[in-house]
Amino acid sequence: TQLLEQSPQFLSIQEGENLTVYCNSSSVFSSLQWYRQEPGEGPVLLVTVVTGGEVKKLKRLTFQFGDARKDSSLHITAAQPGDTGLYLCAKYSGSARQLTFGSGTQLTVLP
Amino acid sequence: KAGVTQTPRYLIKTRGQQVTLSCSPISGHRSVSWYQQTPGQGLQFLFEYFSETQRNKGNFPGRFSGRQFSNSRSEMNVSTLELGDSALYLCASSLGRLAGGNEQFFGPGTRLTVL
Numbered sequence: 200t201q202l203l204e205q206s207p208q209f210l211s212i213q214e215g216e217n218l219t220v221y222c223n224s225s226s227v228f229s230s231l232q233w234y235r236q237e238p239g240e241g242p243v244l245l246v247t248v249v250t251g252g253e254v255k256k257l258k259r260l261t262f263q264f265g266d267a268r269k270d271s272s273l274h275i276t277a278a279q280p281g282d283t284g285l286y287l288c289a290k291y292s293g294s295a296r297q298l299t300f301g302s303g304t305q306l307t308v309l310p
Numbered sequence: 311k312a313g314v315t316q317t318p319r320y321l322i323k324t325r326g327q328q329v330t331l332s333c334s335p336i337s338g339h340r341s342v343s344w345y346q347q348t349p350g351q352g353l354q355f356l357f358e359y360f361s362e363t364q365r366n367k368g369n370f371p372g373r374f375s376g377r378q379f380s381n382s383r384s385e386m387n388v389s390t391l392e393l394g395d396s397a398l399y400l401c402a403s404s405l406g407r408l409a410g411g412n413e414q415f416f417g418p419g420t421r422l423t424v425l
Contacts, residue, residue, distance in 0.1 A: 230411070239418060240416075240418050240419075241314070241400050241401075241402070241416025241417050241418055241419055242353070242400075242416050243416070244413055244414070244415075247413075287353065289353075291408065291409075291411070293409070296358075296365070296366040296408065296409055297355040297358070297366060297368055297408065298343070298355060298408060298414070299355070300345075300352055300353040300354070301352070302352045303352060303353075
């Protein structure tokens with residue numbers, strides 16, 4: 200059962216465009232992590248958001264945690280080919296004592 | 311500081327065989343977690359080891375097992391391989407346990423193909 204839904208599943212855009220990807224859950228989570236995975240590599244942690252309504256910026260990437268802590272978004276401004284990769288959200292489940300990942304958004308930025 | 315290393319990077323096996331994958335964590339990290347990544351199911355948690363003890367396990371059959379050594383290096387074993395076991399197996403290490411909110415660092419993975 201996929202507890203975290205990500206959309207869109209695939210996204211192909213031109214260099215310079217803006218985009219937003221979403222991560223949604225039917226239940227509240229205490230914190231959420233965003234990762235990027237490039238071909239042939241493991242995921243790399245980008246950010247952790249913990250407070251409802253929180254906004255974090257990492258250069259051209261803006262991460263937002265929903266007020267109700269059931270959703271999150273990642274916005275990329277002026278995308279570059281180097282942003283290409285699989286973007287994954289993940290939450291820690293205390294009851295299951297494991298990290299649960301969303302299905303991912305495969306982003307391709309064309310030069 | 312060297313990152314997480316996994317060996318081998320690629321492996322081809324046939325149904326019914328068994329396989330052992332190896333993971334060397336970042337120096338000083340005591341927790342090692344294993345994940346399976348497939349196009350259909352995404353990234354799924356297999357198990358976490360800390361101080362040579364399995365601390366929790368995901369929803370996988372008993373054919374999947376692992377262990378951790380005193381130097382924190384970990385191995386994962388899959389017995390009686392099935393076609394559906396074809397996947398990228400990722401190892402991640404962290405200073406402390408997942409329950410402590412410790413950041414995980416992932417290795418590049420081992421690509422297993424079962425024929």
